[in-house]
Amino acid sequence: MMEGSQSSTADRVRWDRLTEKQRACLDLLLERRTSKQIAIDLDISKPTVDQRLTTARHILGATDRHDxxxxxxxxxxxxDRITYDPVDIPPPPSLVPSDFADGDPSQPLQPDDRSNASGGSWATGLPFGKVGSHDHGSSARLAIVAAMLVAIVISLLGGLGIAHTLSRLISG
Structure with a gap:
């Protein structure tokens, strides 16, 4: 019984001493690949493969490549066991009911019809409604820009007023 546990411990030590690169070479060796084929598959030189296999052979206590x-x-x-399967299989796709009576639109939607397709604008439900929409006239665009400029000026003046009040408080 003692002999088996020592063998198991020695095996575990050997397994832990093998590097990932040595294991990659040994995995291909298990597929009966030559050093040249392993070198091509791993995009390394043949002497590097031979060196990794020789080092792994010494770690494993083997007499030759086959051993x-x-x-x-x-x-x-x-x-080298997988303790859990991390793959999460998604549920199968389900059909989504169509918004059209017969399931197929009679005409394809045109780019200008996007607000009519869902019963409203893409901006429906946003805090400022249709402000972000691209279909405003030039006068509406000017009004929006003017409102933004007024908001910026008020913010700047408020900041300057606060800064002036703080500097008077600090200076005494």
Whole structure:
């Protein structure tokens, strides 16, 4: 019984010592790829693959590549488990009822018809109604700009008044 727990501990230490890069090479080695094929798949050089596999072989205590692959496969089955499945499958899509009587509009909507399609403007429910709409006449645009300028001037004058009052209070 003691022997099994020591083996399990040694296996866990070996698994933990393998780097992600070594594991990537060993995973492809399990697919019976050559060092050259592994190098191409990982976009690294062949000597780098050989170095990673040799280091992994020493960590695993294997005699050759095939023994390293066999030992790695056994450790992978033991320690590379997914403890939970993070994939959340969404519910299947459902059909949305149509706003049209027969389910199909008789004519496609035109760009100017967008306010009529939903029964109102896109700005319905916004605090300032149709102020943000692009279909104002030039006189309405001028009135909006003038109102904005008046609001800015009042804000600036109010700020200056507050600053003047604070400076008088501070100076004594």
């Amino acid at each position: 390293a692959a066999r030992r790695y496969a056994r450790l992978k089955r033991l320690y």
